Amino acid sequence: MSNKNSELAINRVISNSEALTSEEVEKFEVDGLKPKAVVIPKSMEEVAEILKRANDEGISIIPWGGGTMMSLGNIPKRVDIILLLKRLNKIIEYLPEELVVTAEGGIILDELQKVLVNKGQFLPLDPPYSSLATLGGVVASNSFGPIRHLYGGVRDLLLGIKVANSDGTLTKFGGKVVKNVAGYDIKKLYIGSIGTLGVITQVTFKLAPLPEFEESFLAVFNSINDFVKAYKEVLMVSHSSIGIGPSAIEGFDPNSCEILNSLNISKGYLLALKVLSITKDSMRRRISELLEIVKKHDSITAFSINGSEHESLWKKIQEYPNLSSNKFSIRCKISTLISKVGDVMDFTQKISEKYALQYSITAHLGLGILYTYFNSENPYELVKAIEELRAYVLSIGSASSLVVECAPLSVKEKVDVWGPIRKDFFLMKAIKDRFDPKGILNPGRFIGGI
Amino acid sequence: MISDHILKELESIVGIDRLLRKKEELMVYECDGQTFFKSMPDVVVLPTSRDEVVNIVNICNKYNIPYLARGAGTALSGSAVPIRGGVVIAFARMNSILEVDFDNQRVVVEPYVTAPQITAVASEKGFFYAPDPASYTVSSIGGNIAHNAGGNHCLKYGVTTNHVLGLEMVLPNGDVLELGGKALDPPGYDLVGLMVGSEGTLGIVTKAVVRILRKPPATAVILAIFDSLVDASNTVSEVIAVGKLPAVIEFMDKYAIKAVESGVKACGLPLDAEAILLFEVDGFEDELDVQSEKIIEICKKNHARSVEMAKDPDGMAKLMAGRKAAFGSMGNLAPSYVVDDGTIPRSKLPEVMPIIRKWGEEHGFMIANVFHAGEGNLHPIILYDPRVEGKEQEALKLGLDILKLCLDVGGTITGEHGVGIEKAELMPVQYSKDELKRMLFIKEIFDPKGLCNPGKIFPEKEVKILAS
Numbered sequence: 001m002s003n004k005n006s007e008l009a010i011n012r013v014i015s016n017s018e019a020l021t022s023e024e025v026e027k028f029e030v031d032g033l034k035p036k037a038v039v040i041p042k043s044m045e046e047v048a049e050i051l052k053r054a055n056d057e058g059i060s061i062i063p064w065g066g067g068t069m070m071s072l073g074n075i076p077k078r079v080d081i082i083l084l085l086k087r088l089n090k091i092i093e094y095l096p097e098e099l100v101v102t103a104e105g106g107i108i109l110d111e112l113q114k115v116l117v118n119k120g121q122f123l124p125l126d127p128p129y130s131s132l133a134t135l136g137g138v139v140a141s142n143s144f145g146p147i148r149h150l151y152g153g154v155r156d157l158l159l160g161i162k163v164a165n166s167d168g169t170l171t172k173f174g175g176k177v178v179k180n181v182a183g184y185d186i187k188k189l190y191i192g193s194i195g196t197l198g199v200i201t202q203v204t205f206k207l208a209p210l211p212e213f214e215e216s217f218l219a220v221f222n223s224i225n226d227f228v229k230a231y232k233e234v235l236m237v238s239h240s241s242i243g244i245g246p247s248a249i250e251g252f253d254p255n256s257c258e259i260l261n262s263l264n265i266s267k268g269y270l271l272a273l274k275v276l277s278i279t280k281d282s283m284r285r286r287i288s289e290l291l292e293i294v295k296k297h298d299s300i301t302a303f304s305i306n307g308s309e310h311e312s313l314w315k316k317i318q319e320y321p322n323l324s325s326n327k328f329s330i331r332c333k334i335s336t337l338i339s340k341v342g343d344v345m346d347f348t349q350k351i352s353e354k355y356a357l358q359y360s361i362t363a364h365l366g367l368g369i370l371y372t373y374f375n376s377e378n379p380y381e382l383v384k385a386i387e388e389l390r391a392y393v394l395s396i397g398s399a400s401s402l403v404v405e406c407a408p409l410s411v412k413e414k415v416d417v418w419g420p421i422r423k424d425f426f427l428m429k430a431i432k433d434r435f436d437p438k439g440i441l442n443p444g445r446f447i448g449g450i
Numbered sequence: 451m452i453s454d455h456i457l458k459e460l461e462s463i464v465g466i467d468r469l470l471r472k473k474e475e476l477m478v479y480e481c482d483g484q485t486f487f488k489s490m491p492d493v494v495v496l497p498t499s500r501d502e503v504v505n506i507v508n509i510c511n512k513y514n515i516p517y518l519a520r521g522a523g524t525a526l527s528g529s530a531v532p533i534r535g536g537v538v539i540a541f542a543r544m545n546s547i548l549e550v551d552f553d554n555q556r557v558v559v560e561p562y563v564t565a566p567q568i569t570a571v572a573s574e575k576g577f578f579y580a581p582d583p584a585s586y587t588v589s590s591i592g593g594n595i596a597h598n599a600g601g602n603h604c605l606k607y608g609v610t611t612n613h614v615l616g617l618e619m620v621l622p623n624g625d626v627l628e629l630g631g632k633a634l635d636p637p638g639y640d641l642v643g644l645m646v647g648s649e650g651t652l653g654i655v656t657k658a659v660v661r662i663l664r665k666p667p668a669t670a671v672i673l674a675i676f677d678s679l680v681d682a683s684n685t686v687s688e689v690i691a692v693g694k695l696p697a698v699i700e701f702m703d704k705y706a707i708k709a710v711e712s713g714v715k716a717c718g719l720p721l722d723a724e725a726i727l728l729f730e731v732d733g734f735e736d737e738l739d740v741q742s743e744k745i746i747e748i749c750k751k752n753h754a755r756s757v758e759m760a761k762d763p764d765g766m767a768k769l770m771a772g773r774k775a776a777f778g779s780m781g782n783l784a785p786s787y788v789v790d791d792g793t794i795p796r797s798k799l800p801e802v803m804p805i806i807r808k809w810g811e812e813h814g815f816m817i818a819n820v821f822h823a824g825e826g827n828l829h830p831i832i833l834y835d836p837r838v839e840g841k842e843q844e845a846l847k848l849g850l851d852i853l854k855l856c857l858d859v860g861g862t863i864t865g866e867h868g869v870g871i872e873k874a875e876l877m878p879v880q881y882s883k884d885e886l887k888r889m890l891f892i893k894e895i896f897d898p899k900g901l902c903n904p905g906k907i908f909p910e911k912e913v914k915i916l917a918s
Contacts, residue, residue: 095795095797096691097687097688097690097691097796097797098687098690098795098796098797099690099691099695099796100795119691120692120693121693142635152608152612153634153635155611155612155640155643156608156612165884167884169884170884171882171884171885171888172882172885173885173888175860175861175862176795176860177793177794177795177825177826177827177860177861177862177865178604178605178793178825178826179600179604179609179793179822179825179826179827179862179865179866180793180862180864180865181597181598181647181862181864181865181866181867181868181869182862182863182864182869182873182877182880182881183869183877183880183881183886183889183907183908184644184647184648184652184889184892184893184907185598185611185643185644185646185647185648186644186885186888186889186892188611188639188640188643188644189639189640189643189644191640191643192635192637192639192640193639197639208695209693209694209695210693232553235555236552236575236664237664238664239664239666239667240663240664241606241607241663241664241666241697241732241733242606242695243695243733243737243741244666244667244732244733244734244737245664277737278733278737278740278741279736279737279740281736282733282734282736282737285734333635335633335634335635335636336633337553337554337632337633338553338554338555339553339554367634368554368632368633368634369634369635397631398554398616398631398632398633399616399628399630399631399632399633399636400631400633401633401635401636401637403637418637418638419637421638422628422636422638423625423627423628424627424628424629424638424641425638427627427639427641427895427896428638428639428641430895431639431891431892431895434888434891434894434895435888435891446638447637447638448638
């Protein structure tokens with residue numbers, strides 16, 4: 001399409017929808033690519049209409065929630081229209097006796113939580129940037145935080161979804177009940193699919209009651225070996241039941257444990273738990289059990305904190321992945337075996353030293369998911385380090401993977417952020433081709449060039 | 451009919467001992483737990499390995515023969531019925547636990563392993579496998595995965611899909627795929643999530659990686675007796691709203707009580723009560739008391755006639771005995787019954803329960819209700835005498851009407867049994883044509899020849915219209 005034709009096509013797609021001025025559009029970009037227009041639909045039906053017109057005109061659409069995970073994905077093939085979903089921010093239904101909420105996809109997570117907390121409930125998802133992230137974006141990027149350990153991730157909590165499709169239809173899968181096996185579980189496909197199959201306009205989530213008592217338990221170790229032995233034992237004895245199990249079991253290397261700066265303790269490998277209980281006595285019992293375990297493995301410090309200190313610590317942990325607040329330029333998500341977390345930490349340190357990278361590591365220990373952060377002046381060294389780390393992770397097997405979640409363009413140009421495809425990829429490609437035949441949704445950003 | 455040379459080819463894979471073709475042998479495979487739908491397979495094969503399954507599927511492909519995978523045959527919707535004949539691939543010989551990995555809290559199993567077998571090996575170090583559908587002592591993990599089975603404890607611990615992380619499957623084109631695995635979040639679309647609950651229509655699972663959880667330290671059971679259906683129903687919503695999430699909330703109405711108390715396994719439940727609620731809570735000893743106190747308080751506020759609690763194994767078993775005996779006792783009331791599993795928002799229980807009672811009375815049916823109230827997962831048991839002309843059809847129709855009622859109040863036609871043959875005609879009521887179209891895209895992508903468990907989930911008519 002010539003520039004002129006493409007401009008006309010974009011105008012036809014926008015039609016009567018509200019759009020940003022060209023000055024405001026300047027603030028938006030995906031991997032350095034500027035959109036030709038930014039549109040702000042006011043209703044789900046309007047989203048569907050825009051998609052239909054875009055499909056007819058062959059114009060690409062990039063859905064945008066809070067914009068907090070826009071770094072996720074390969075460099076898009078095209079960026080025509082960004083669809084800003086912030087106006088779809090209504091709660092559609094919330095009955096506390098259902099322990100379920102239905103809301104539009106553009107609602108901001110923290111805004112929703114404020115309403116739920118008033119009724120003693122919450123949506124048990126604590127992804128980074130929760131003050132900006134939208135529910136639809138959380139689903140599309142499969143975002144989560146430390147408490148996935150106890151409550152599960154988006155795939156465990158999402159009950160229903162409404163999606164605008166590229167053919168202009170709106171379709172709903174799942175529902176608002178906690179058990180539902182009518183037909184294929186299509187909603188699962190949208191989780192973590194970064195908007196390549198449809199635009200998420202509405203979601204229904206299972207909620208949880210707020211915990212009765214909550215404290216942090218922290219232990220620092222000098223050696224990685226002691227740390228690994230301690231976390232493995234803690235995992236073996238930790239309950240996985242809402243109300244009585246710890247909701248988070250996190251690990252930090254000596255670089256990321258700066259999170260504890262305000263507590264003024266020595267650097268080392270940090271084990272941090274969010275301990276829950278139903279009574280005060282059982283909290284004391286749990287803390288003393290944990291103390292015993294970590295002492296056995298030669299912790300250099302171990303203690304518990306509660307109240308506002310506890311809360312602000314977990315806010316810092318939740319926001320640590322935010323690259324604008326730490327000094328790193330790259331964030332990798334590594335999913336592997338729970339038992340291999342220590343080995344991956346160890347390997348990351350070695351590789352960072354080899355290539356003289358600045359680095360830090362955090363881990364959701366009970367999930368087998370680590371985040372490694374890197375920085376270097378030299379993009380070539382970064383690329384080499386990522387490739388070596390990925391090869392190591394893949395060699396573990398058991399579906400282990402490394403996804404580069406954030407990286408500067410100089411790195412993204414040389415690395416596939418999702419890594420190699422597996423044998424099941426042809427099914428994924430076929431699904432994409434049937435759900436979005438013209439490939440207008442987020443072209444090129446997902447796995448295998450989807 | 452399958453010709454002799456094809457039978458020979460199948461025999462060359464599994465041998466003569468593991469190929470069934472005599473009528474009396476095949477009859478076992480003509481239906482599942484929902485006995486209204488019957489259809490004989492042409493042949494049953496019992497593979498012992500994934501490679502045998504691949505070879506069987508390849509033969510079916512070559513000669514365009516329909517096939518389906520069968521576990522223990524306890525499905526309640528006709529999903530394991532070979533409606534077009536063909537080959538039934540019975541998994542009874544693939545029943546090994548392949549790996550117990552405590553470090554990673556995963557167990558790897560073949561499809562015919564049962565949930566209690568997993569829990570048995572897991573309990574060695576204090577773990578358990580959570581999903582526990584009513585059939586779980588006999589039903590296979592493969593079948594549980596196909597139906598995304600629920601159970602009593604899913605209020606707190608979730609359903610099968612939450613506990614299955616990896617699958618090895620034989621795709622209808624004969625490819626062997628590894629979907630997911632022990633690690634979480636493999637990049638790409640969640641095909642494991644898509645396979646779970648697909649009723650064996652997208653391919654055949656030959657291995658599964660499941661999650662095990664640490665067993666709660668202790669449990670307590672509370673039994674509350676009510677004089678009103680509505681009071682019992684309101685209690686369920688209030689317990690959920692107040693933030694005490696029990697592991698179990700089960701509901702039995704007066705006909706269910708009558709069924710139990712008329713039998714040899716009578717449990718001493720009061721025959722004049724309208725409903726009972728059973729709760730299970732877990733935690734440490736002192737935590738059990740705190741949770742129970744609140745639940746007991748809510749029961750009393752809602753006019754419970756009596757509330758009893760037990761923390762010792764014998765006492766708990768005694769309180770649970772009625773619930774456990776309920777389904778098996780229905781024969782005390784009538785020779786046969788229809789049971790569906792529509793699920794409704796929990797707050798709609800006070801509205802829906804009296805309607806079901808009323809409809810039963812209007813049609814002259816006794817409807818007993820025993821169900822997972824915590825999830826709003828109804829199980830109205832419509833009792834009838836099949837010797838009375840037309841009663842069976844009428845009971846089936848009333849069952850479908852109740853499912854439509856579930857849809858009207860914002861629910862679903864099936865919470866855990868699956869659609870199978872039985873509820874296929876309601877799929878176009880629950881879903882729009884655009885929604886069904888997307889499900890059929892998936893079927894076509896995985897099974898372009900339509901040989902893998904055909905005639906399930908989607909009504910034939912709809913499939914044709916949407917395909918054209």
